[in-house]
Amino acid sequence: MLFAQKNSLARFPKGHTPEEVGKRLAYRFTDRKHALHMGKWISYPETFNWNGSLKFAAITHNEELLKLLKNRFEPLFSSEQQLLPIQNHVDMNMFGSLPLELYQITKEQRYLQLGLPYADTQWLLPEKSNAKEKEWADKGYSWQTRLWIDDMYMITIVQTQAYKVTGDSKYLDRAASEMVLYLNELQRPNGLFYHAPDVPFYWGRGNGWMAAGMTELLRSLPETHIHRARILEGYRTMMKSLKTYQTKAGMWNQLIDEPDCWAETSGTAMFTYALISGVKHGWLNKKEYAPVARKAWMAMVPYINDKGDVTEVCIGTNKKNDKQYYYDRKRNVGDFHGQAPYLWCVVALLEGVK
Template sequence: MNTTIELNKMETHAIIEKVIGQLKHLQGGAVEETCPIGIISMENWEWPQGVGLFSLYLYYRKTARQDIKMYLIDWFDRRIAEGIPFKNVNTMCPMLTLSFLAEETGREDYMALCREWAEYAVKEMPRTEEGGIQHVVSGHLNEGEVWDDTLYMTVLFVCRMGLLLNEESFIDESVYQFLMHIKYLTDRRTGLLFHGWTFNGRHHFAEALWARGNSWYTAGLVDYLEMVELPKSVERHLLSALEQQASKLAELQAEDGMWHTLLDDPNSYTETSATAAFAYGILKAVRKGYLPESYREVGAKAYAAVVSQIDAEGVVNGVSYGTGMGRTLQEYRDIPICPMPYGQSMTLLMLTEGLEH
């Protein structure tokens, strides 16, 4: 184990319990919500809650904790009874966890819902030029736009359902989306990803190298590769993009182990959720052999930095609120900071991965 990951397993599990407790009970009020569906409270159905659910599921899978499994089942049963929102890229995120629960419980109502949403994603969800998944979100069509968030929020679920339903076309679609997003979002000067691209004007908006957007690729790719066996040529392409990104991340990592919310702007604040996702993705990539051993120190340094942001009650501090597509770089610098489900959940994923090192 690298010396920078200093917690023993008992200490890590104790911190995880506090982080989970806060994840379950986060409430709005710290900032004025700007999203049509609230993204702070775990009692809503949106992408932050989806990320939280998946982190809980992966921790359940590691520990076999039945109380966590029952929390997840209860969460879905209550949301479904209330009525779930319109299908879009972000509301698709909770479906990834539901697909695992559908398989594990054998519940046909879960599976039918997953099948319906996956078929919509593949066959009906709006597309840009060249067939990219248009980043439609609650309240905004974002016509002609592809964002780096989409890979984590929707494409992982599409792949997962391809495997469950034995639908090769779904898996092919997931591969195409990864390749298409890399094609249009990669900054060839740095190997990092721009937040978004629009075919309406053909530009990268503010050309923001936004930390959390980049971290969705780092964290999402390692889970994607664990999920599906890809052609070696495709895997090689995706991993080369990861190593290009990781190389620049190592260069831009702040002295304290964090990354700035604009990765190449040291005057923007450091941001914890992205740092946790980078730590998770890098450490897991090293363990799985996707990245060279030399990157372990980068991940471990980030791990220690995130642990230092967890307060005595388990609240993960230094997390930015939901971030739309900025038309100026200043918009990213001005995003408010408050506890968020994805701050808690990416930290949970990171801590769970830390148990492997």
């Protein structure tokens, strides 16, 4: 019984329960100012934090929190409309996942009408496009393809959300096809991913985007989908490798395979989300992987400070073929890159066990 309790994803000590952690982080988000991309548009880290808070409000039936989160969005229909991201890049188009999440919760058509174009334009080649964008489009991929591992959450999340609200399989097919491309191009034999073809380093949060992206797709893909087996194979190969690289403390490092690198929270949270989901949905062996996920969660929670801010979060990071660049990245406190995946873990823990 003691072994089962220590390896359970359903029972946690006070201070570590998903209900407590979710409440701290979600309400903390409602107090924050917008984090704008280039000072102009709602950024993708804020969008993901918003999404995580909404999912927590929905799964806990917290109407007060839901109202606060809806009120935060309301000005985007009017006085803050200029903050809506343009639809020209993976980091911009993913914003559509937010109004589509609000539509799923509220069933208000205005959210659907706002969100869906962000998914559609990701595959609609603009008139002014370069040769590379045209090449990707001609092959059936998004013209926004760039083979950075970050993309496979950005693209996947808005396309899977579009599928959830429309039931149109084209959105799943797009995301799955794109995911297989990235798996084939970037996953290494050890299960981890280079940041890009010309950047041969296993950056933590970058790999986290892949782990979370595969997780989102597997949650939606039918068992019979042509690409499901390949994506599940890539996912399981990655999870096996992550199990090996988890530190004794339960975290994963900024560079996953470098023991002397610092423990980084956003990547750790993304891996933990993928592991929890895998155990809950039966993609991973519960006896083998539930202890890994629990150990990670127990290690993650103490990184939240008294204000509800996650510490040791790598700042936004472009690719660079320089290992020291990743070692030297600034570590932020309260960065939305870290707040968001903690909330994804919370929601995954609160979901029913298979």
